[in-house]
Amino acid sequence: MAQKRLFIAISLPETIRAYLARRIEALRRCASCGSFTHEENLHLTLVFIGETERAGDIIKIMDGICPAPFSLTLSRTGKFSHSRGDICWVGIKESPALSSLQSRLIKGLATAGFLTEERPYHPHITLGRGVKTDNFEDRVSELTFLVSDYTLMESTNENGKLIYKEIHTCHLSGKKDL
Ligand code: 2AM
Numbered sequence: 001m002a003q004k005r006l007f008i009a010i011s012l013p014e015t016i017r018a019y020l021a022r023r024i025e026a027l028r029r030c031a032s033c034g035s036f037t038h039e040e041n042l043h044l045t046l047v048f049i050g051e052t053e054r055a056g057d058i059i060k061i062m063d064g065i066c067p068a069p070f071s072l073t074l075s076r077t078g079k080f081s082h083s084r085g086d087i088c089w090v091g092i093k094e095s096p097a098l099s100s101l102q103s104r105l106i107k108g109l110a111t112a113g114f115l116t117e118e119r120p121y122h123p124h125i126t127l128g129r130g131v132k133t134d135n136f137e138d139r140v141s142e143l144t145f146l147v148s149d150y151t152l153m154e155s156t157n158e159n160g161k162l163i164y165k166e167i168h169t170c171h172l173s174g175k176k177d178l
Contacts, residue, residue, distance in 0.1 A: 001053040001055070001056075002053065003051045003052065003053055004051070004052065004053070004055060004154045004167075005050060005051050005154060005155045005156070006049040006050070006051075006052055006055060006058065006152060006153065006154055006155070006167070007045055007046075007047060007048045007049055007050075007152075007153050007155065008045070008046045008047045008049070008058070008062070008105060008150060008151070008152055008153070009043040009044060009045050009046055009150065009151055009153050009164075010043065010044040010046060010072075010147050010149075010150050010151075011043055011149070011150075011151055012042055012043060012044065012125070012145065013145050013146075015143070015145070016042075016074070016143055016145050017039050017040075017042045018039070019141065019143060020039075020042050020090060020125060020127065021039040021042070023077075023090065023127060023137075023140075024036050024037060024039075024127045024128065026137060027088060027127055027128055027131065027133065027136060027137075028128070030133050030134075030135035030136070031128070031131050031132060031133040032132045032133065033085060033130060033131070033132050034085060034088075034128040034129065034130050034131035034132065034133075035128060035129050035130050036127065036128040036131075037126055037127055037128060038162075041162060041163075041164055042125055043125070043153070043164065044072075044092065044123060044124075044125050046101065046102050046105055046150060047102065047105050047106060047109065047116055047117065048116075048117060049109070049114060049116065050115075052114070054112075054114075055152065055167055055168075057112055058109070058114075058152055058168075059152060059167075059168045061105070061108040061109060061112060062105070062150070062152060062168065062170045063170060064108070065101065065104050065105060065108060065170070066170055066171070066172055066173055066174065066175070067097065067100065067101060067172060067174055068097075068172060068173070068174030069146055069147060069148040069172045069173075069174070070095065070097035070098070070146075070147055070172075071095075071144050071145065071146055071147070072092050072093070072095055072098060072144065072145060072147055073092070073093040073095075073142050073143065073144040073145075074090055074091070074092065074093070074125075074140050074141065074142060074143050074144075075090075075091040075092055075093040075140065075142070076090070076091050076138060076139075076140050077089065077090055077091070077127075077136060077137065077138050077139075077140055078090075078091055078124065079131075079136065082130070084130055085129070085130035085131050085132045086130075086131050086132070087126055087128070087129050087131070088126070088127045088128045088129075088131045088133075088136055089124035089125055089126050089127055090124065090125045090127060090140055091122070091123065091124050091125075092123040092124065092125075093142075095123075097147075098123060098147075099121065101150070102121050102123075103121075147172065148171065148172050149169050149170060149171045149172055150169070150170055150172070151166050151167070151168065151169045151170070152166075152167040152168040152169075153165065153166060153167065154167050
């Protein structure tokens with residue numbers, strides 16, 4: 001099987017993506033440089049896995065982790081600083097349901113031999129990378145959305161365009177949760 005660059009993410013409803021797209025436009029206008037997330041690519045990463053041939057094993061792990069649906073709320077903007085420009089993001093309010101889902105996935109993947117992120121999880125939605133600006137507005141509308149599924153995504157680059165493809169979606173019912 002071919003290597004794929006994979007990550008597990010929560011997709012965002014259109015209303016949230018439209019709101020964030022407006023924030024990205026505002027950020028773009030006040031930035032001297034940066035690469036900004038396309039509206040259709042906006043998502044909340046749960047776990048970045050990287051290059052692997054083992055998509056089937058990941059799907060089995062996901063299918064055993066199906067808690068009940070839960071809500072998330074946007075919190076504030078923030079940035080990870082880099083000398084070549086910052087990663088600018090919108091954060092998510094603390095959510096025990098989100099933390100639990102993320103840590104169960106990490107544990108399941110680690111048990112199956114995947115190397116995953118060991119740093120603490122900082123849930124964020126990336127608006128732009130390599131951004132240089134002194135004017136990143138920090139207020140965010142505290143919009144809430146329901147998470148009723150999460151998805152294994154493949155990150156591909158087609159003719160220089162970053163494309164995320166859905167490989168498998170796990171619907172949160174709370175019924176099949178192991
Ligand atoms: P982000 O959440 O800060 O945007 C696909 O690349 C997704 O996985 C992106 O959302 C990306 O970052 C996240 N990710 C986490 N760690 C990564 C890494 N080491 N390399 C690439 N992407 C990573």
